[in-house]
Amino acid sequence: MEATKKEHQLIVSVSPHVKTDETTSRIMWSVSLALLPAALAGVYFFGLRALFITALCIVSSAVFEQLYFRMVGKKSAVGDGSAFLTGLLLGMNMPASLWSFSPFTVHVPVIASFVAVVITKQLFGGLGFNVFNPALIGRAFALISWPKAMTIWSEPTAAFLAMDAKTTATPLGILKEEGVVKLLEVFGDKMSLYMHLLTGNRAGSIGETSAIAILIGGLFLLYRGYITWHIPVSFLGTAAVIAWVFGGKGALFTGDPIVHLISGGMMLGAWFMATDYVTSPSVRKGQIIFGIGCGFLTMLIRLKGGYPEGVMFAILIMNCFAPIIDRGVKSKVFGAVKQNTAKENK
Amino acid sequence: MSQSTTINIKDQILNGIVKENTIFKLALSLCPSIAVTNNLKNGVLMGIAVLFVQVMVNITISLLRNVIQPKVRLPIFMLVISGWVTVTDMTMAATVPDVYKQMGLYIQLIVAFASILARAEMFASKNKFIPSMADGIGMGIGFLFALTVISFFRELLGKGSLWGMPIVHTKPVLMFILPAGGFFAVGILMAFFNWIDARYMKKSSHAAH
Numbered sequence: 001m002e003a004t005k006k007e008h009q010l011i012v013s014v015s016p017h018v019k020t021d022e023t024t025s026r027i028m029w030s031v032s033l034a035l036l037p038a039a040l041a042g043v044y045f046f047g048l049r050a051l052f053i054t055a056l057c058i059v060s061s062a063v064f065e066q067l068y069f070r071m072v073g074k075k076s077a078v079g080d081g082s083a084f085l086t087g088l089l090l091g092m093n094m095p096a097s098l099w100s101f102s103p104f105t106v107h108v109p110v111i112a113s114f115v116a117v118v119i120t121k122q123l124f125g126g127l128g129f130n131v132f133n134p135a136l137i138g139r140a141f142a143l144i145s146w147p148k149a150m151t152i153w154s155e156p157t158a159a160f161l162a163m164d165a166k167t168t169a170t171p172l173g174i175l176k177e178e179g180v181v182k183l184l185e186v187f188g189d190k191m192s193l194y195m196h197l198l199t200g201n202r203a204g205s206i207g208e209t210s211a212i213a214i215l216i217g218g219l220f221l222l223y224r225g226y227i228t229w230h231i232p233v234s235f236l237g238t239a240a241v242i243a244w245v246f247g248g249k250g251a252l253f254t255g256d257p258i259v260h261l262i263s264g265g266m267m268l269g270a271w272f273m274a275t276d277y278v279t280s281p282s283v284r285k286g287q288i289i290f291g292i293g294c295g296f297l298t299m300l301i302r303l304k305g306g307y308p309e310g311v312m313f314a315i316l317i318m319n320c321f322a323p324i325i326d327r328g329v330k331s332k333v334f335g336a337v338k339q340n341t342a343k344e345n346k
Numbered sequence: 347m348s349q350s351t352t353i354n355i356k357d358q359i360l361n362g363i364v365k366e367n368t369i370f371k372l373a374l375s376l377c378p379s380i381a382v383t384n385n386l387k388n389g390v391l392m393g394i395a396v397l398f399v400q401v402m403v404n405i406t407i408s409l410l411r412n413v414i415q416p417k418v419r420l421p422i423f424m425l426v427i428s429g430w431v432t433v434t435d436m437t438m439a440a441t442v443p444d445v446y447k448q449m450g451l452y453i454q455l456i457v458a459f460a461s462i463l464a465r466a467e468m469f470a471s472k473n474k475f476i477p478s479m480a481d482g483i484g485m486g487i488g489f490l491f492a493l494t495v496i497s498f499f500r501e502l503l504g505k506g507s508l509w510g511m512p513i514v515h516t517k518p519v520l521m522f523i524l525p526a527g528g529f530f531a532v533g534i535l536m537a538f539f540n541w542i543d544a545r546y547m548k549k550s551s552h553a554a555h
Contacts, residue, residue: 104516111519119530123537145521 024127027226027277028081032088034217035272039092041200041210045156046096050206053099053109054091060113061087068122082127086116089135089272092207093265093312094142097152097167105149112138132319133279136312143312153203170203171263176308179249180256197262204264211262218271227275230287231294235270236261238295246303266298269311279319286325293318355480362484368461369492369532370539375459378452379493380528386509388449389497390490391442395434397486399456400465402430404482407470414471423466424457431456461485492535500531 043050065083069076090112098105116138121130143150153173155166171193174183187193196202200210208214221227240257247255260266265273274280274294281290294314301310368374375396383389406426407414414422435453439446446453456462465485470478501507504523506514521527 119534141521144524144526145519146517147520149517 024082025080028085030224030226031221031272032081032085034220035085035088035092035207037213037216038200038207038210038268039088041213042092042096042206045200045209046154046206047157049099049154050096053094053096054088054206056106057091057094057109057113058084058087060110061090061117064114064117065122068118077127080127082121083117086121086134086138087113089207090116090138092268093135093139093205095150095153095204096206097154098149103149105146108142108146108149111145112142115141128278130278132316133273133276136273136316136319140312140316155203156201156209168203170308171197171259172302172308175259175263176302180259183259194258194262197259202263205268208265208268211267214267214271218267221271221275227271228284228287230284231275231280231291232270234288234291235274235294235298236266238292239266239299240295242296242299242303246299260299260302264302264309265311269294269298269315273311274315274318279322281322281326281329283326283329285329286322289325289329290318290322293321355476358477358480359484359487362481362486363488363491364543366485367488367492367539368485369489369496370536372461373536374461374464375489376532378455378459379496380525380532382449382452383493383497383500383528383531384504384523385501385507386494386497388445389493389500391438391445392449392452393486393490393493395438395453396456396459396462396489396493397483399427399430399434400462400486400489401479401482402433403427403462403466404470404478405475406430407466408473408475408478411471411473419467419471420463423463423471427462427466428457461489495535496528496531499535500527503527503531 039054042054061083062078066076066078069078091109094109094112098108100106116134120132120134120137121127124130152167153170155168169177171183171187174186184190184193187196198211200213202209218227218232222229240261243255243257243260245252245255247257247260270291274291281287294311297314297317298310301307301313307313362368364371366372369376369379378392382392403423403426407423410422410426431454434456435450438453439450465481469481473481498508500522501509502513503519504521504527506512506516506518519527522531
């Protein structure tokens with residue numbers, strides 16, 4: 001951008017002087033690209049309905065954002081991709097069974113998109129100022145408002161055009177209600193259970209089922225440097241340890257951490273939701289604290305709470321603490337002297 | 347504020363409804379406005395109770411303003427307020443027992459309303475009978491209006507009914523009858539009324555130029 005100005009003229013400008021070619025919109029589109037494998041896996045397992053729900057969320061997020069910009073008379077920034085990403089994440093967090101006309105539940109994704117984009121993001125000041133992850137608030141709003149519609153899980157059928165699949169419980173639902181024995185009974189043996197969970201051939205939200213596809217996207221983001229390992233590793237690590245120690249029936253140290261890690265929204269949450277720049281701490285040490293908090297709260301809700309899944313609420317609760325964590329672990333400014341030692345020197 | 351005769355009664359009433367609306371402008375008394383407004387009936391009855399207490403307290407304080415010792419004025423204000431709240435509380439317990447069962451606690455809590463004590467201290471203790479009554483009516487109607495609007499939307503959206511009668515037959519947005527939805531409703535309505543206010547101010551300032 002600077003190069004287009006007259007080159008022989010001296011330019012006096014404020015810092016930063018060196019700019020990368022990374023822009024917000026490029027990061028947004030890269031994250032969306034990284035989500036693509038998981039979304040495709042969702043469409044493969046849940047059919048065309050999953051595609052419709054995801055597309056509906058993306059379109060309504062973009063439309064609401066555009067309408068908001070028009071209403072307040074701001075320059076439209078829909079093209080930066082943040083509304084697309086919010087819509088995509090929101091769609092991937094909804095059950096495919098929402099695409100049903102009797103009972104009519106198609107309005108649920110639309111209203112959730114409105115809550116996510118307008119109320120959670122724009123009313124708090126737009127991109128960069130939102131306290132909470134917009135997609136997660138959208139989903140939380142939908143789950144609390146329409147608890148029944150949001151928890152009808154259809155059985156994965158790899159049939160593309162299937163419009164009404166059989167409904168079933170999620171693996172975590174079975175684990176919560178009937179225990180691990182029943183879970184193994186449903187999926188055959190342990191190896192088969194792991195395979196179902198890894199590939200995504202199980203009931204759940206559209207984009208959360210395939211652990212491998214999410215991992216591919218997460219590693220892509222890690223490789224490109226858009227996220228660091230701190231939040232995902234501390235999140236998953238804490239959850240695994242707690243699942244191992246307290247997850248078993250009766251005795252300690254008998255739980256199965258792998259089932260907990262690759263079921264529910266754990267993978268999607270740890271790699272894509274908790275790592276949101278705006279709503280997580282920006283200091284490395286703080287990110288580890290944030291991840292540990294997320295993992296702890298997730299397992300607390302899963303093992304002791306009323307809901308079978310706790311990733312969403314855990315991340316939202318930790319979002320509140322992100323600014324405080326950041327302040328608490330602020331790194332020492334180079335050359336600065338601590339306040340009280342400075343007084344002593346005088 | 348001794349020139350109480352110059353205060354316009356109409357302006358004084360409108361002030362409480364629009365310019366200094368307890369909930370939408372001053373953001374006071376949010377606890378009861380969220381706790382009782384999940385249906386229209388409770389919201390309206392609560393608003394009427396507050397309207398009554400506000401008017402009666404303002405009248406009483408205004409009449410007593412020359413005999414109250416300034417040093418002990420706050421305890422006396424509290425005494426007057428709690429007296430009128432007790433009257434309201436007992437009346438409601440006797441006349442509408444089913445509603446009272448749900449929100450009796452909040453009726454008693456009117457004693458602690460910041461807005462009522464504030465009007466007693468800032469207005470009624472310095473003004474004559476008629477302006478004080480007008481101020482009480484304005485503030486009370488402002489509160490009643492706010493509670494009515496909030497509970498109207500919360501009951502309509504959260505239960506699909508109004509005053510207990512079913513209106514909409516689609517699945518309601520359950521969120522709005524929960525406390526969290528109360529904050530949503532208050533926040534959105536507050537933004538809406540401020541938006542209208544800002545537009546109106548703009549228009550009137552344009553007209554003035």
